[in-house]
Amino acid sequence: MTDTRNNLDTRERILDVAERLFMAAGYEATSMRMITGEAEVNLAAINYHFGSKEALLREVFRRRLAWLNSERLVILDELEAQAGAAALKPSQVLEAFFGTLLRMGEDPALGGMVFLRLLGRTLTDPADFIRTFFAGEYAEVIARYKRALFRSLPDVPKEEIIWRFHFMLGSMSYALAGTDMLQIVAGCEPNEASATNAEAARRLAARVMPFLLGGLRAPLPQFVDAVAQRDEAAGDAPARTVLTA
Amino acid sequence: MTDTRNNLDTRERILDVAERLFMAAGYEATSMRMITGEAEVNLAAINYHFGSKEALLREVFRRRLAWLNSERLVILDELEAQAGAAALKPSQVLEAFFGTLLRMGEDPALGGMVFLRLLGRTLTDPADFIRTFFAGEYAEVIARYKRALFRSLPDVPKEEIIWRFHFMLGSMSYALAGTDMLQIVAGCEPNEASATNAEAARRLAARVMPFLLGGLRAPLPQFVDAVAQRDEAAGDAPARTVLTA
DNA sequence: GTCTATATGTGGATAGAC
DNA sequence: GTCTATCCACATATAGAC
Known part of the structure; x- marks a missing residue:
């Protein structure tokens, strides 16, 4: 819980960056090096804190x-x-x-x-x-x-x-x-x-x-034909018509 | 167009296998070796026929x-x-x-x-x-x-x-x-x-x-409140009610 | 068109010092 | 908890023989 770098825990910073990069590029296309680079933590930190890349995604x-x-x-x-x-x-x-x-x-x-x-x-x-x-x-x-x-x-x-x-x-x-x-x-x-x-x-x-x-x-599907006929008469109007009922 | 292996063109066979594997595992998680392996073609065939993995996906x-x-x-x-x-x-x-x-x-x-x-x-x-x-x-x-x-x-x-x-x-x-x-x-x-x-x-x-x-x-969104009131009176019933109109 | 062999890079993961 | 250094598997792509 002690911060040696800034006001955010290393673990939390990894999660925040991983969340953003997984979103932007997808899981497979996001490397652990991209994450640790942006989070400014060591590459080994992910495995230390989460165990694996898969486990990191789960924790995210x-x-x-x-x-x-x-x-x-x-x-x-x-x-x-x-x-x-x-x-x-x-x-x-x-x-x-x-x-x-x-x-x-x-x-x-x-x-x-x-x-x-x-x-x-x-x-x-x-x-x-x-x-x-x-x-x-x-x-x-x-x-x-x-x-x-x-x-x-x-x-x-x-x-x-x-x-x-x-x-x-x-x-x-x-x-x-x-x-x-x-x-x-x-x-x-x-x-x-x-x-x-x-x-x-x-x-x-x-x-x-x-x-x-x-x-x-x-x-419901079994009624779709019947409704289509009704809509044909009504011009298949948008649901604004519910207000006139 | 001549088949040296079976009744399917090499190019088409690559496309068929790539389609299935990209579906099952996603683009990034599917390697060219998986594709050429299942299609029983040489690894270099993808680059010969399509130019790159990205181009293969586009052609699929x-x-x-x-x-x-x-x-x-x-x-x-x-x-x-x-x-x-x-x-x-x-x-x-x-x-x-x-x-x-x-x-x-x-x-x-x-x-x-x-x-x-x-x-x-x-x-x-x-x-x-x-x-x-x-x-x-x-x-x-x-x-x-x-x-x-x-x-x-x-x-x-x-x-x-x-x-x-x-x-x-x-x-x-x-x-x-x-x-x-x-x-x-x-x-x-x-x-x-x-x-x-x-x-x-x-x-x-x-x-x-x-x-x-x-x-x-x-x-429409601006009418949602009014419709909710109508539905409340009608019990928010399923659209089966259109048949009774 | 097809194949072998290989160039070249990057991936996730870990051992061990501090 | 953090860091360096490294292992090793696997990726895409290509050069060049046939």
């Missing part, structure tokens, strides 16, 4: 996910306690799950947008040790929120809810990853999504939460 | 994306010709864009699910040469479909459509990537989504297209 995620997923459980507990015997609304469940995540982007102490982008980019990494790690970190919170969604949508087949939970995870993950695709879609502007500050997190939240809720509550 | 994608994105443009041309002066429905635009993609998963000659998974996993890769490559490959088709969506949703702010197009790309990309998250969400079954056959592509399409359309047509 563990310190953030431990907070995130325990916070998610606490919030869900609170919501369910308030609701008593009643089921939560889907929008409440989504707000608890994804809102908690997005709030990390506004707080640099929780990793900020750097961590959110890293998370989005790493969730699709095919490396076995990464998939295994995430499976363990997410198992409990996913199970709890899945049950909450089941209760909140009692008339929707559970299998459908499972798929849509997965699709929501995907939308969010990709949006956080912050590829250049948004800029390609948008045109040429150096877009807000590639920003890494707190304001970007808020803007993203405002845009993505309605999208997720719309997807979750979309017509 | 180019042979698939050239077909995909030109097909997308042809289909959009046909739809717009049929529609005449009328705007397309959003569902038609989505079907043309994402349906064409998903149909590749059913045809091994177009890469099948192996290519779709590779695409989903690579779209979030941070490597500069990959982002630059995708930007070029997608620019035209994205611009065309973006305009089609603008026309199909004239009352929705263009900025909102841009964001939702991006979110849809993300949902699809992540779903194709086929991480273990679906299995985590689902429970423990060796799930259908991790299958790589044509049937998996059809099942995914049936699940994801309604989700995308629901997200695209979700209430």
